[in-house]
Amino acid sequence: MAALTATAPARPRKLLASRKTRVGILYALPVVVYLLVLFVYPIFSTLLLSLKNTDGSLTLHWYADALTGVNLSVLFTTLRISAETAVLSLVFGFVLAQAISRLKPLWAGLAMLVVVVPHFVSALVRTYGWIIMLGDKGLVNETLAWAPGAPFQLLYNELGVVIGTTSMMLPYTVLLLYGVMRGVDRRLLAAAASMGAGRVTIFRRVYLPLVGPGLASAGLLSFILSLGYYITPALMGGPNQTMIATLINQQVTKENQWNGAAAQGVILLVLTLAGLLLVKAVSSLGASRKKRNAS
Amino acid sequence: MAEFGIAAPSVKVAGGKSATATGKSLSVVALRKTYGDVVAVDEASMEIAAGEFVTFLGASGSGKTTTLMMIAGFCEPDSGTITVGDRDVTRLAPQKRNLGFVFQQYLLFPHMTVSENVAFPLTLRGVPKAEIRKRVGETLEIAGLSGFGGRKPRELSGGQQQRVALCRALVYRPPVILMDEPLGALDKKLRDQLQVEIKSIQQELGLTVIYVTHDQEEALVMSDRIAVMRNGLIEQFDTPRELFERPKTPFVADFLGAANFLPGRVEKHTDEHTLVRLDNSSGLLKARRHQLASGTEVKVAVQPGRLRACASDDGFCTGTVETATYVGTLVRAGVRVDGGQAPLLRLEVPAGRGPVAGERVGITADPDDVNLFAGEQGG
Numbered sequence: 001m002a003a004l005t006a007t008a009p010a011r012p013r014k015l016l017a018s019r020k021t022r023v024g025i026l027y028a029l030p031v032v033v034y035l036l037v038l039f040v041y042p043i044f045s046t047l048l049l050s051l052k053n054t055d056g057s058l059t060l061h062w063y064a065d066a067l068t069g070v071n072l073s074v075l076f077t078t079l080r081i082s083a084e085t086a087v088l089s090l091v092f093g094f095v096l097a098q099a100i101s102r103l104k105p106l107w108a109g110l111a112m113l114v115v116v117v118p119h120f121v122s123a124l125v126r127t128y129g130w131i132i133m134l135g136d137k138g139l140v141n142e143t144l145a146w147a148p149g150a151p152f153q154l155l156y157n158e159l160g161v162v163i164g165t166t167s168m169m170l171p172y173t174v175l176l177l178y179g180v181m182r183g184v185d186r187r188l189l190a191a192a193a194s195m196g197a198g199r200v201t202i203f204r205r206v207y208l209p210l211v212g213p214g215l216a217s218a219g220l221l222s223f224i225l226s227l228g229y230y231i232t233p234a235l236m237g238g239p240n241q242t243m244i245a246t247l248i249n250q251q252v253t254k255e256n257q258w259n260g261a262a263a264q265g266v267i268l269l270v271l272t273l274a275g276l277l278l279v280k281a282v283s284s285l286g287a288s289r290k291k292r293n294a295s
Numbered sequence: 296m297a298e299f300g301i302a303a304p305s306v307k308v309a310g311g312k313s314a315t316a317t318g319k320s321l322s323v324v325a326l327r328k329t330y331g332d333v334v335a336v337d338e339a340s341m342e343i344a345a346g347e348f349v350t351f352l353g354a355s356g357s358g359k360t361t362t363l364m365m366i367a368g369f370c371e372p373d374s375g376t377i378t379v380g381d382r383d384v385t386r387l388a389p390q391k392r393n394l395g396f397v398f399q400q401y402l403l404f405p406h407m408t409v410s411e412n413v414a415f416p417l418t419l420r421g422v423p424k425a426e427i428r429k430r431v432g433e434t435l436e437i438a439g440l441s442g443f444g445g446r447k448p449r450e451l452s453g454g455q456q457q458r459v460a461l462c463r464a465l466v467y468r469p470p471v472i473l474m475d476e477p478l479g480a481l482d483k484k485l486r487d488q489l490q491v492e493i494k495s496i497q498q499e500l501g502l503t504v505i506y507v508t509h510d511q512e513e514a515l516v517m518s519d520r521i522a523v524m525r526n527g528l529i530e531q532f533d534t535p536r537e538l539f540e541r542p543k544t545p546f547v548a549d550f551l552g553a554a555n556f557l558p559g560r561v562e563k564h565t566d567e568h569t570l571v572r573l574d575n576s577s578g579l580l581k582a583r584r585h586q587l588a589s590g591t592e593v594k595v596a597v598q599p600g601r602l603r604a605c606a607s608d609d610g611f612c613t614g615t616v617e618t619a620t621y622v623g624t625l626v627r628a629g630v631r632v633d634g635g636q637a638p639l640l641r642l643e644v645p646a647g648r649g650p651v652a653g654e655r656v657g658i659t660a661d662p663d664d665v666n667l668f669a670g671e672q673g674g
Binding site: 185187188190191192193194195196197198201205206209210 | 367368369388389390391393394395396398400402404405406415416419420463464467
């Protein structure tokens with residue numbers, strides 16, 4: 001088709017192109033409408049809401065409010081917990097994916113199923129599961145009853161939140177890292193060994209650089225996903241672990257404060273977009289390198 | 296170490312071996328490896344001299360790669376010993392053996408540049424930076440890769456990548472370099488070119504190389520000695536000429552020389568020759584003297600290129616030319632031997648003097664080119 005249009009004279013080609021365009025618009029119409037109604041309109045109305053004063057004039061007052069005092073510390077808490085979650089899910093995800101990638105295909109498939117299936121269970125149910133497990137009379141504390149200092153406070157603090165969010169993020173990091181690790185040619189490691197590299201050196205200088213881009217995108221992904229997490233922090237954390245999504249919910253449902261909530265929503269959106277851009281930059285860096293190498 | 300003799304190709308001595316050989320000798324004694332009931336390598340033993348180019352030649356499943364992997368340390372032998380120089384390495388991990396390995400798939404580190412790849416084994420050995428730069432530069436120059444140091448492996452062609460892999464294996468002057476079908480992934484022309492290059496680098500630096508291939512021509516071109524392997528056994532370990540001219544088993548005669556086999560029986564001996572009466576033929580075939588009792592059933596093996604067509608009463612047998620194919624410098628003829636069964640006797644004769652289809656010919660051969668194998672030897 002491409003060759004045909006390229007060799008055809010200028011006028012019919014133009015005609016064809018324009019007809020193609022018209023048909024294309026027709027096909028795109030449902031998507032455009034869908035996005036306009038369900039995506040563009042809500043976002044712009046939220047943006048508008050966040051900029052509107054109670055008397056209807058434009059203001060940055062809500063943003064100033066969202067970025068001072070308690071609200072600012074909530075924002076920082078959100079960033080901190082998300083970072084902790086990202087690091088932990090990366091570490092556990094790495095170890096898990098590493099172990100799974102060494103299994104025989106059948107066992108690897110089963111292991112991946114075990115990792116992914118919990119994800120199909122509602123986050124609410126899983127969170128309550130954790131609460132039962134981690135409570136004063138829960139499985140963990142019962143098992144550790146002999147230890148000095150028991151029962152341990154595993155809930156309604158930052159530890160509880162991070163345990164919860166990390167478990168929610170784990171399937172993502174494991175899936176991502178598993179894919180990357182399967183792509184590493186194990187014979188490269190043998191090649192390094194043949195030249196005299198020990199296990200630590202092989203890991204540090206050959207394996208890690210090869211899975212590095214995957215690690216970066218897995219970490220950023222779980223960071224971004226954690227930013228907007230609501231149920232788990234709200235149920236497993238204490239007042240000091242209030243995250244931005246919880247705050248937004250409080251403002252809307254308890255204080256009927258839509259403008260402030262909108263401003264915080266926009267801030268969350270901007271943070272998420274920034275994170276996504278970072279992921280894209282990291283992965284396109286890898287891709288462009290690959291592309292350059294392939295040519 | 297300082298005698299890395301690149302600047303002094305004059306050290307080359309007769310026999311193609313360098314006077315300043317960096318390679319060491321290697322000996323393998325009664326090496327055995329089984330996988331379940333399958334014997335992959337059966338009591339393989341050989342002595343390889345310093346600076347020697349040795350090829351393991353065989354079909355897939357012959358045990359050549361398994362033997363190489365055991366020498367490299369990637370797979371552990373059930374029994375036997377491997378000695379490099381005077382160091383027993385049999386049970387050492389690959390990274391402790393200090394050998395070089397060139398893989399068929401190059402296996403360059405994709406995240407490193409060419410220079411970094413070649414420098415990698417040196418950095419592991421704590422060589423100072425300035426020294427690394429110098430040696431990487433020198434090694435790349437030997438392989439004709441000067442100016443490619445800053446590129447990534449994927450920016451290079453297959454042949455160039457394999458040259459880099461070669462550099463990476465020889466930059467740290469390992470006592471023995473192992474190569475597992477390094478040219479297997481390249482096209483014919485490039486393969487021919489790299490065979491010559493690898494051979495000349497090996498001679499110049501006096502490297503001990505063990506090379507694995509299933510390509511007979513490659514083995515013949517490059518090797519000082521070839522170990523022909525089959526079913527986990529070394530059939531014969533000899534120079535290319537010996538293997539070609541004096542095969543010890545019918546398998547070697549067939550595998551390397553694509554020999555014609557004719558059944559017969561030893562009739563008598565003269566001072567210099569053994570005379571064989573071929574089955575279904577009245578003629579007597581003269582072979583060089585073999586230690587075989589009269590009456591022994593033998594297989595006569597003669598390579599197609601060593602048979603000649605002659606007047607029909609001068610040969611050891613007669614026949615009719617059934618096919619004659621002109622292939623440039625040669626004519627390949629298939630001769631139906633009188634009284635003999637299939638297959639056709641294959642001849643390669645210089646074009647121009649070649650027989651034509653339908654012609655009646657006699658077949659003769661120089662006694663020195665005739666190899667006899669006692670009947671019970673497997674083929």
